[in-house]
Amino acid sequence: MNxxxxxxxxxxxxxxxxxxxxxxxxxxxxxRRFLRRLLSLTxxxxxxxxxxxxxxxxxxxxxxxxxxxxLWRRGWVQELAEPRTVxxxxxxxVLPGLLAGLSDGGGTLLADPQGFYIASSxxxxxxxxxxxxxxxxxxxxxxxxxxxxxxxLGLETQAxxxxxxxxxxRLGIWPLHIGRHCFALxxxxxxxxxxPHFVDLVWILTNRYAPSSIPL
Numbered sequence: 001m002n003x004x005x006x007x008x009x010x011x012x013x014x015x016x017x018x019x020x021x022x023x024x025x026x027x028x029x030x031x032r033r034f035l036r037r038l039l040s041l042t043x044x045x046x047x048x049x050x051x052x053x054x055x056x057x058x059x060x061x062x063x064x065x066x067x068x069x070x071l072w073r074r075g076w077v078q079e080l081a082e083p084r085t086v087x088x089x090x091x092x093x094v095l096p097g098l099l100a101g102l103s104d105g106g107g108t109l110l111a112d113p114q115g116f117y118i119a120s121s122x123x124x125x126x127x128x129x130x131x132x133x134x135x136x137x138x139x140x141x142x143x144x145x146x147x148x149x150x151x152x153l154g155l156e157t158q159a160x161x162x163x164x165x166x167x168x169x170r171l172g173i174w175p176l177h178i179g180r181h182c183f184a185l186x187x188x189x190x191x192x193x194x195x196p197h198f199v200d201l202v203w204i205l206t207n208r209y210a211p212s213s214i215p216l
Contacts, residue, residue: 010079011044016194018076019202023176025158030067035076039203040212043085086207087200094204095119101197105170105189110201111135113182122188135173135184142175176202179210 014022014035022035038045071077087094099108099121107122115136120128138160142149161169172191176183183205192198 010081011046011083012038013044013078013080013084013203014038014199015075015078016196016198017074018071018078019199020193021076023178023202023206024174025156026177026182031071031076034067034071036206036210037212038077039206040210041086042207042211044080044083046083086203091118091204091208095201096121098197098201098204101195102185102192102201103187103189104192105187107186107188109186110176111184111186113139118183131186132184135186138173139175139182139184176205178202178205181209 018035019039022032022039025032068077095110096119099110099119102108103122105122107120109120109123109128109131110118111132112118113136115133117128117132123131139158142158142160159172159174161173162171164170169190171186171188174185174187174191176185
């Protein structure tokens with residue numbers, strides 16, 4: 001199999017844009033499935049034909065090569081000079097530091113599908129609890145009206161926001177689809193989904209809630 005222009009001895013990880021695409025929707029595409037599998041691994045894989053073929057479920061070498069080229073061209077995957085391993089530290093220890101870099105508004109939290117916050121940065125405890133409950137209500141509302149928003153209005157995004165008179169979001173709620181779970185990322189101000197911390201956040205959550213069965 002001829003890979004896109006990548007070098008042996010390099011290691012693969014989704015970019016922030018690729019990580020966002022992987023978890024922003026439940027829509028099942030070949031690109032999204034591949035990115036999710038990369039994120040479900042505990043260690044970044046090295047460029048190797050056998051891994052890509054297994055990861056792509058037995059597709060032809062030509063199809064796998066074309067997929068990798070599309071991901072590379074869209075900026076959804078990156079090569080690393082050194083391997084990386086996902087942290088196994090408790091979530092309550094590692095998540096607040098990751099969340100702190102994702103917004104310029106000073107407040108970020110991660111809530112579970114039941115509306116309880118897992119970790120928070122910049123919000124008082126009581127506020128975080130109430131925002132987590134709000135996020136669950138809004139995502140449930142979105143799910144009930146998904147046909148109207150997506151099919152009839154063509155609004156593919158699943159995020160919700162509190163908008164000021166200038167059309168700027170003051171508070172946003174973004175779903176993160178991890179395996180069978182839908183977490184909510186709540187942030188004030190402008191989100192920084194292009195931050196490397198976002199890759200680490202999605203990588204950690206995917207390993208905890210949708211780990212891979214593919215051997216390295």
